[in-house]
Amino acid sequence: MVVKITQIILSPVLALIVGVFFLGLARKIMARIHWRYGPPLIQPVIDMIRLFYQKSVSHGRMFDLGIVLSLAGSIVVVLFLPFGRMCPLSNSGGLLVILYIMLLAPLGLALSGGQGANPNISIGISRKLILSLGYEVPLLLVLLSVMTHYKTISIVEMVNVQQSTGWSIASWPLFLSGLSYFLILPAILSIRPFDMTSAPQEISSGPMVEYGGKYLALAAIEHAFVLFISIALFVNLFLGGADNIFYFFVKMLVVFMLGLCINAVFPRFRIEQAIKYLWKWPTLLAFLGLIMTLM
């Protein structure tokens, strides 16, 4: 019981630290690829603390509640994800539940943004929702192949099987699925080339435009969590999870670095181009993966 409670408290904190570290690292590496020096590694932390003490505007009850719901949703997802040997609430519905709770974060942001009554926000959310429909098609195929392959919906079970029989990305059909997941990872995170949802130059950061002060801080924390969740999911499903937390984070770091290199050199897609891309190559790979899993 005590162990469980410690895990429940510990896992979101660890996820937050890792997520924020990744955010800082991303800025640093991106700068180096662009031949700049870049901000210090702990810049995101400094920003968040500073933002908490700054003034902000509120557009109403939903505007506040939406952002709270969004961050709370992300924290809950972390509780359902196994990392290392830790998985506080694993036995509550498996991957399907994770998939659905992952909805709370964008839904909360969308509701909060909608209350903001700014056309930039609406455009950003509209793009975000279209984009999510775009990447959910391959993502669902990928998750279905994994669940069909292991004949379970429990993510802990999948990790356990991989611990004994080897990583799933090393087996044929799931290699395609894993590749597909990796290709859509930037879209899930809405980072370049898929950052049309919050393009600063076009629509003034889209959903973020009315946020200031603590709202922006919470949104940044939420982003760190999303970063953590989508990479951790990849590690759990395809790289066999890990025996302990340290290995788990090493694996996450490798995946993140690889993704970042793609992210740094691509220009931004338009939303139609993004959908066309997402529904072409990643979907095809995921589809092939699912068919091969079934055979």
Add this chain to the structure above:
Amino acid sequence: MSLEILLIIAFGGALLTYLLGKISHRLRDSFAVIISLALVAIIACLYGRFVEKTFYSGFLGIPLILRLNMLSWFFAIAISALGALSVIFSLSYVKGREGTDLYYLMMLVVNAAMLGIVFSGDLVSLFIFWEIMSWSTFLLISYNRGPALAAGMKYIVMSIAGSLAMLIGILSLYVSFNTLNISQIASVVGSASSGYILFILTAFGIAFGIKNAVLPFHTWLPDAHSEAPAPFSAVLSGILIKMGTYGFLLLLYVIMGLKLFLGLGSGIFSFHSVLCFLGAVTIIIPTFIAMLQTDAKRLLAWSTIGQAGYIILGIAFGTNLALAGGIFHFFNHALFKALLFLAIGAVEFRTHTRDLDSLGGLAKKMPVVFIATLVGICALIGVPLTNGFVSKWLIYKTLILEGSPFLAFCALVGTWGTILYSYKLIHNVFLGQLPEKYKDIQKSPLSMQLPMMVLSLAILLFGILPGIPLKVINSIGTSFGFESLNVTLWGITSETGALNTINIFSAVLAAGIIVWILFRLGAKSVSVAHDDSYAAGAYTPVDKYHYTAEFYNPLYRMIKPFLRDVIDEFYYWIASSVRSFAGSVRHIYSGDVGHYVMYIILFLSLLIFVQMRWKVW
């Protein structure tokens, strides 16, 4: 209390309501509410009873039977509860309009007829109640006149086609087995040839498919749902189309039985997989069409078709989890779709429009309606802690574990499409800026808020404690011969992945509280007016200044060419060809007696010729 007294109360109460309306409107209103609430109370008391009883044996020598079991009780309680809530909502909705006596009469008659359908123990009474329901529905859909008349006509034509198919099925069953008692047919139907069973399934399947709006029989629904008065749209979408679901359950599991149903045909050409496939298509296509709609009720109507697909998929898949998911989703859909239709009705009542492009910002003016809509769309999407999540989870789980990932894929993509149109609904109506003309809009009346609050609470209750309805559903499943599920109050336990809603609930609650405290700890925010927003230093227009028209424009451009309603066009083509054929036949009747004499002579000479040539007579 016996069932015939219940039905007498239901039908008699409807008539009495009509007569009371001639005396006083207030008396009529309160009587209608009392009758519909009394029905809920009586049916609730019948829980767990099993009755089968002949109430009239003189109908052409066929005994008419009423019966009650868990399945009919579950449908009956949903029917009566939704009926009562929609009558309460109607109180202020139809106040001061013409023909309200007839409106209440028909509302209560539809209610009573649906109760009759689920309590029927033989196919004749089923058919009679089915027809009463269809015709009174027609009158209610056309209540608003104008375009509603055309919608009603479309409905009744398709409905009659369905009834005819059902009549053929009933007659054929009577000829073959010499009985129309449902349980007697069920005991002898196993001896029939599989071709005959397929014929029966198709005949009844068309009737139930039209009511349930399964593709390709869905075309009446979008018009009917959007044109009907809002409280009746709620009944229509929530429960009336589910009579098709009840029909399918009766046909597939009570009459045919599990073994016969699953054993029909083989591989992907079996009846069971064709029905699953239809269910999956019914989920996908209407979901995408719903995104394109600009009329709030039309959007919900297409969404209804899509959600009906989940129910059919669950029922047709034929495992205990899928069946439980299908029946549970019927119940959940009744709750949340009724809620959404009522909420949009409340908005329409105040603003006199349901055009998604011109509304906006009503959240602050109508907070209760906004919260109701929020709960409704969360359940529609299937956000955890609403009831919609549990039923969808059951369906997905069984589809995945039984090795049908493509069906699961259709169901899941349907859900992600649902997010798009539900967000469009809530954003375009309630969020964003309030147009100038709705500045002095009033809150909705209490009689409208009350049903919405009840439905919202029910959605959350059954989402957090799904065991309450699942217990009833489980006993329906076991009565069909399925293995029992391990239902607990907060979900389902099993080795292949359990569901525990109480864990999710406490996690969300705890995380929410922590984040809320964090939020409160930060520097205080200043509340600003809705038009005080960032526009990069430019002037912000006073009237509506946010983006709602063509909300998913880039997506429209991509998918619109693929989303023509070909089936609807096909039906219209049939209708117009019949009309032009009839038009040309009409020319025979020229009105000239000489022509008619000529027809008679020609016909006689034809007969004489036939007789001389072939000697038929």
